[in-house]
Each structure stands twice: as C-alpha cells, then as structure tokens.
Amino acid sequence: MSRAARAERLGPYFEVQLRFAARMAVLTGLSLGEAAYQHTNLCRRFGQGIPIMTAPTEAWLTFVERLEATGSMADQVALCQAMFRDAVDEALPLAGQEGFGCFAFEAPKAGAVKIHFNNRDTDEAGGPLASAKIERRRDELAAMMRRIAEKHPDATHIAGRSWLYNLEAYRRLFPPPYVATRALAPGPVHLTGTSSWGQMIDSREAIRADVRDAFLANLDGLDPDAPWTAFPFRVLAVQAPLATFARFYAV
Structure with a gap:
C-alpha cells in the first residue's frame, strides 16, 4: 500500500x-x-x-x-x-534491539531481557496474530530464545510490557506461566510508542x-497525572525465568 x-x-x-x-x-x-x-x-x-x-x-x-x-x-x-x-x-528493530520476525529483544539489564512486538507480517492470510501464523510466531520466539541464551549468559528472565497481553491471540504464543503473571504495569507508562496506542488500529492500520x-x-x-489510565486496554507487565521459555519452545 x-x-x-x-x-x-x-x-x-x-x-x-x-x-x-x-x-x-x-x-x-x-x-x-x-x-x-x-x-x-x-x-x-x-x-x-x-x-x-x-x-x-x-x-x-x-x-x-x-x-x-x-x-x-x-x-x-x-x-x-x-x-x-x-x-x-x-527502522525496525530499533537501535539496541535484535530482531526475529515480529519480535525483538534488548540486551539484559540486571538479568531482565525486555521483548517487543512489531506488526511485520500482515498479508492476505491475516495479521501477525492470525491462527494460521501461530507456529510462525512461536518459531520466531524459539529462535530468539536460542540467541539470548547463546549471546547473553547473564540473562535470567524475560519481561514484557504491552496492551497486547490483554489478547488471547497474543498470549497463546507464550508459556502459560509467563502470561499468568500479567498485572497492570506500574506508572509512568510512556505514550510515545505503541504499547498503548497500538490498540487503536488493526493490523491493516484501520x-x-x-x-x-x-x-x-x-x-x-x-x-493528567496518569493519562495512560484512559486507554480501554491497559498496559500489562509480565515476566518469567528464561528456563520457562526454554522448556516451552524446546530449545
């Protein structure tokens, strides 16, 4: 387009x-x-x-x-x-991130590896979270976990923050113990990216x-002191040990 x-x-x-x-x-x-x-x-x-x-x-x-x-x-x-x-x-992934398809990660800080998601796979078969693409997304996550384990032996756990954890279509890509930890992200929640604004449009930008x-x-x-609370889908924070991901993706 x-x-x-x-x-x-x-x-x-x-x-x-x-x-x-x-x-x-x-x-x-x-x-x-x-x-x-x-x-x-x-x-x-x-x-x-x-x-x-x-x-x-x-x-x-x-x-x-x-x-x-x-x-x-x-x-x-x-x-x-x-x-x-x-x-x-x-340009995606952003500077300081390493990308694997729709996913990217940052180098660990205090053992925590932050992961990110971008819409990089919308076509006639649907958006990146379509049922037909579940295995594709999980393969990307598995490859990313292998890379984290190889490149960052100091990594201890995976952490995420996004409105997307409100959606079963997104949660099903991850280990159940990881998404079971979801809770409202503590403020402040920055509004200059897509962790909140992404919910306003679909995968085709409508x-x-x-x-x-x-x-x-x-x-x-x-x-005005907590403007992120106006969004229908609040940003959720999740985390789990790296070993949880290794077992789930068999890496």
Whole structure:
C-alpha cells in the first residue's frame, strides 16, 4: 500500500491522538505541540525519532508551528497526513534491539531481557496474530530464545510490557506461566510508542472504532497525572525465568 493510501487510512488514528493531546494541553497548561510530543506517538509515526531519547527535530518543530496555527480538527488531521506521506517508516528493530520476525529483544539489564512486538507480517492470510501464523510466531520466539541464551549468559528472565497481553491471540504464543503473571504495569507508562496506542488500529492500520470511542469517552475524566489510565486496554507487565521459555519452545 502506498504511503498516500496509508495516510488516508490513518486519518482517524491521527485524529484520536490530536484530541488526546488537546485535552492534555487543557489540563496541564502544555502547548498543543508539547502535549503531542510527550503524550502521542505522532513524532515516531512521522519518522522524527523517539521523544524520550532524542531532542525535537527541525522538521517536527516546523510541523508543530503549523499545527498550532491551524484551527480546525480536519485541517490538523490533513496536516498530519501530509507529514506522514513525506516521512519514512521507523527502522525496525530499533537501535539496541535484535530482531526475529515480529519480535525483538534488548540486551539484559540486571538479568531482565525486555521483548517487543512489531506488526511485520500482515498479508492476505491475516495479521501477525492470525491462527494460521501461530507456529510462525512461536518459531520466531524459539529462535530468539536460542540467541539470548547463546549471546547473553547473564540473562535470567524475560519481561514484557504491552496492551497486547490483554489478547488471547497474543498470549497463546507464550508459556502459560509467563502470561499468568500479567498485572497492570506500574506508572509512568510512556505514550510515545505503541504499547498503548497500538490498540487503536488493526493490523491493516484501520481504526478500531469501538476502542477509539471508549477511549474518547474517558477523556472528560482524564487524570493528567496518569493519562495512560484512559486507554480501554491497559498496559500489562509480565515476566518469567528464561528456563520457562526454554522448556516451552524446546530449545
């Protein structure tokens, strides 16, 4: 799909993030641009880096200037779509991560290996979590576990944080003892990536209207000190010993 077609499809996704940023601006005194930078993933969607790791680029600052000078939501969304059309996709896996298909991991810190998931397998057979692709995803996880064991003998356990652990289609890829540990992730939960925002769109980047509508209904009571609590699917944290994964994937 062309970037122009993707930009058109992502319009509602940009809009819900703009509405959230506008609400955060009202509640916190931040400018709209500052709220968008700190509490949406628009910066990353536009290929302008990761806010908590990099300073705003000139392209982002120019975008913000135009955004704040634009009155209507329709025009703001159109500006986002134009920005997206001219951008390039974020390179995955991110720097400091090693990828295995839809999954990636970071080097361990204090024995904990953080794992990540990206939508890199949507086709005519469905999205990356389709039933027909279960073994493909498990094979990727098995290969990743072998790599972790070989490259990082200091690794002791696997840790994850994502809204996806709310879904059985995702949980079924992992050892039951791992997903059984799921609990609400302690704050703060950063909102510049997809660990929360990913729930707004499906694997083909179309808006999930039910999730969007539930989220927007929560904005009247939004807690500016814990904005991540407005999302219908909260980020869950999970972890289990590396040995649990070795047994489950027979590696």
